[in-house]
Amino acid sequence: MGLPKDLVEYDTKVTFPSERDYLDTSTSTLLEAQMTDPAKSGADYGIEDVEVTKPVEVEVPAG
């Protein structure tokens, strides 16, 4: 066996606690009961992740 070609690597994706939904029924209306505030997630309610994380960098297509 020669050396591996190194053409593929794991494309992992982490679900962070701070990004999950958090119970907040305050945005409910009579017609639409809501378990969560769609604009918020765990981070807005003080849920923390492991010590060091960095924001996702999104590549903006050229042009």
Place this chain on the structure above:
Amino acid sequence: MATLREVFNRDVMLSYRNDNPIERTPLFQTGAFTTDNQLNGLLRSGISTFGIPHINPIDTNLEANYGNTVYTDLASPRPVTGGKTQARAAFLNEGFLESSLERHLLGESPLSMIQGMIDNFWAQQAEHRALATVFGIKNLVMNNAGLKEQFVLDVSKTSAATEASSWSVDAFIDAEATMARGYRGQGAIVVHPKIAAKMRKQNLIERVTTSANLPTVDTYNGRAVIESSEGTVIGTGANAQYISYLMGAGAFAVGTVAGQNDLELERTAATGNGAGHTALWTRRDMLIHPQGFNFIATDAELTGGTEREALSASWTDLQNKDYWTLGGNAEQTSIRILITNL
């Protein structure tokens, strides 16, 4: 202090596990949520969608048959009508880093303490899923004129609330009258604490003790009163609208089983710059389903998971009115909604 790895013993922890920890939370105390071994068996099999069987009440308006002495006169039995509603399981998990369990590790019997914490966590998760399911049914019936007429009695006003628009036993009786006779005067009613207080002020609360439920239960016209401030009020002040949920016994089917590989200890060696970390993972498979309704979301529509694959219904999916349909007719269900001012 002992580390989690030193004290962790899966078998011992399993012995502390309460397989059905969901009975202590407000919605589950209603008795409207019932489970059976068949459902748990199906959940253990790993299937994600289920047909949950239900039996419709027997139509008692048909006169009973009369026997005679003629050998060749035969009677034909009546079929009992029933059906199946479509439901979906959720595969849930949560991990806790050792540091978050530190308080328990300092204690005298850490495994028991940690298992108690995990049982409580899943009990609350089941409660939240039950609430999301109730929200889904409410959103369905509130946004469909035909269903609203059958399931909802709204006497409330959004301005200038009056005596007629406030909570009263008349409104309760009218709401209960929309369900089949057999479902009246039993089950539970989930109300906001202020509505419960008003019931007491009106001297209409009975305190009942049964052999199956030794602490006294507050009962209102035969229904156990469950107080919950989640999802039971919209707005504030004199014109706040209070939502009360009438639920018959067994209105919801519930299954909850420990997932495969529940209680797993994960050790990473290189993290912490070589010091390593220990995490405890717990897993539950859950199913909470209202009898008579179908959950029709397709695999592609679900959001309980990640963008790449979502196998379970999230809270957002459960509360989505577009994902529910009424399977039979309203008379066969024992869930009703009463909306009043205070």
